Amino acid sequence: MRGTLFIVAAPSGAGKSSIVNAVLARDPNICLSISFTSRAPRPGERHAEHYHFVSAAEFENMVAAGDFFEHALVHGDWKGTARQSVEPQLNAGRDVLLEIDWQGARQVRAKVPDAISVFILPPSRAALDERMRKRGQDSEAVIRQRLDAAREEMSHYGEFDYLVVNEDFDTAVSEMCAIFTSSRLLRDRQVARHARLISALLADDRS
Numbered sequence: 001m002r003g004t005l006f007i008v009a010a011p012s013g014a015g016k017s018s019i020v021n022a023v024l025a026r027d028p029n030i031c032l033s034i035s036f037t038s039r040a041p042r043p044g045e046r047h048a049e050h051y052h053f054v055s056a057a058e059f060e061n062m063v064a065a066g067d068f069f070e071h072a073l074v075h076g077d078w079k080g081t082a083r084q085s086v087e088p089q090l091n092a093g094r095d096v097l098l099e100i101d102w103q104g105a106r107q108v109r110a111k112v113p114d115a116i117s118v119f120i121l122p123p124s125r126a127a128l129d130e131r132m133r134k135r136g137q138d139s140e141a142v143i144r145q146r147l148d149a150a151r152e153e154m155s156h157y158g159e160f161d162y163l164v165v166n167e168d169f170d171t172a173v174s175e176m177c178a179i180f181t182s183s184r185l186l187r188d189r190q191v192a193r194h195a196r197l198i199s200a201l202l203a204d205d206r207s
Contacts, residue, residue, distance in 0.1 A: 010120035072103035
């Protein structure tokens with residue numbers, strides 16, 4: 001049975017990566033696709049763990065070669081998901097999670113219409129501002145740029161299946177886990193997963 005593709009997107013500073021990491025720790029049935037990016041690593045980020053860090057020229061060569069499942073220009077830097085990180089895992093029956101932006105999510109939904117998509121919102125604009133500054137990773141100019149872009153990013157919430165408001169971290173993680181669990185219990189997926197069981201349960205023993 002083919003795996004399920006999950007998409008998680010959010011404006012910068014909404015806590016997407018922290019929530020995703022907590023969900024992955026709870027749910028061993030999902031593998032995270034590590035994105036490629038042309039931006040430089042931030043303090044504490046490691047290659048092939050947080051992102052595959054490549055130069056802009058390398059990224060553009062990969063685009064030309066058709067290596068990406070999705071890609072987009074985000075805050076002035078390229079980000080993308082390699083085909084090899086998604087399609088083989090889905091075909092092998094593994095669930096795959098993409099932690100991407102709304103532009104990439106739009107591309108993915110066009111290719112995989114039954115993908116399950118989740119958008120994370122902050123509880124307020126003030127909270128978003130505070131969280132960005134607490135990270136201590138960006139200059140004031142970059143923070144202002146990201147805050148200005150956040151409104152545009154959040155305006156695309158209506159393109160997603162689910163909304164999670166990250167006001168309380170533990171609650172947000174539990175809600176995300178519930179979404180993933182419930183999506184696996186959809187009738188069509190359960191019928192495909194338990195075809196033999198359903199057939200046996202409905203068999204007429206009198207024949």
